[in-house]
Amino acid sequence: MHSEKILELLCLDQLMALSLEFHAVPVMAKQQPYLLVDLSSACSQPDYNSQGLGRWLQRQAVPVIGYLSDAKTPNDMLEYVDLVVDRVIDLDRITANIAENPVSSMVLIQVLRSTEGMDVQQAMTVESLAYSTLQSGTEFTTWLEQFRESNRRSIENTTLPDRSPPVLLSREAAVLNIRLNRPGNHNALSVEMRDGLFEAFQLLEMDSSIKMARVSGLGACFSTGGDLLEFGSFADPADAHRVRTLSLPSRVLAEHVDRVEFNLHGACIGSGIEIPAFASHVTARRKTFFQLPEVSLGLIPGAGGCVSIPRRIGRQRTAYFALYGKRINARTALEWGLIDAIVD
Known part of the structure; x- marks a missing residue:
């Protein structure tokens, strides 16, 4: 040593x-x-x-x-x-x-300790409050300033919005197929993607004839997580907490975990694994990789990951995964219990 x-x-x-x-x-x-x-x-x-x-x-x-x-x-x-x-x-x-990033690291650990064994919905409230606190912190605001400066051209040259649905829905008998439909943006969890997923999961509450929902993503990957170009769009962290409380897809998904399965491929970063981890069955292709980079941004997982991932792999391994920050492959994810099967 x-x-x-x-x-x-x-x-x-x-x-x-x-x-x-x-x-x-x-x-x-x-x-x-x-x-x-x-x-x-x-x-x-x-x-x-x-x-x-x-x-x-x-x-x-x-x-x-x-x-x-x-x-x-x-x-x-x-x-x-x-x-x-x-x-x-x-x-x-x-x-x-x-x-x-000592503050976000500290908050991550405190949230994981506090929410272990807590009711899932209450635990997501704790996660959201902590996330909002960090959004107004120095670590995140410093990262955000640096990101905006280094990506100024991309931000200024943002293309016209895609008018197609962000989430595609189709029905096959008792199965609802849900497909993320922003391959050009790596299926990032933008506001429109978040709202589309929220509405899709609400169908499970409204229609008991749906026995199973199968979620996948179009394009090269399932999802690279939150849309970085939208980060910091809420000036008021308290209002951001309100919105997450009312429209986070994981809130609905967590009530129907036995009726949802995810089929993952490519990059599954941040919310790209936080949301799937709630489901009762998660498969991934052999070349899929997973990553929790939020601490390096001065944040913590904020799409439910502080709740869903520990319930799959445990509190200690979740802390390791988030503080380590590097990618893990599908084989490691399977060994940990983050996914349930590898498919070709």
Whole structure:
């Protein structure tokens, strides 16, 4: 392990001492954007209490990373950490990402902790409130300014809107086919796409004769997530929360998960996997890849992903996925449980 990481890695004895020093208050995020715990260490303190120390860890504002070296048996702090890392190269990337965007990393972890086991609809409300908070934060506004500056020409030369339906619907007996229809924009979740999906999922509520809805995307990929050209379009984060509460497709989908299946291909980024993860059955082609890049934008997954993905792969792996920020392939997604099958 790199020398700087050795200095940061806390054994249980050091963790006990830190918990006594900061017993009543969390470790300050600006001074220490994460805690790194050696899951292979033992504690020599006679008054060691794993549950008490675990509760202290879960009160921390910052992400708590458990490092587990190969072939080691984890200690009893495993369940209390926010994510587990077993490779130094991954640890370096994750800690660098947290240091780059400490506030969004902190909020992500807090949302995942708070919503674990919570009612799905209530959990999405928590996610939306946190997302709106970050929309007015420095990390996101800095990213947005840089994005707009570097893409000024694309923004100014936006083509005329596509007049065709953003979502195509067709019926085959008891099956409703839902197809994302903006291949030229990589089926990004624009406002019109969001509203089209919301209305499509509402058909499940209105028509009980629909036994199954099958969702797919036209073009080279299923969806690259939120339309970046529309990011920051709400000047009032509170109003943005109101709109998400009333029109987020995941709100409707979450009530009919057993009647919906997704068939994915190509890029599935951000909401392109957050929404499908709610469904009872998700398939993907072999070359499909998945990514949660929101933390690098100063945000968290905001299309329901803080709720849907942990319910498929667990809280710790979701934190790893979001803070790692890199793509995973279909095979890894299948191993994790993010998808249910790979199809050709």
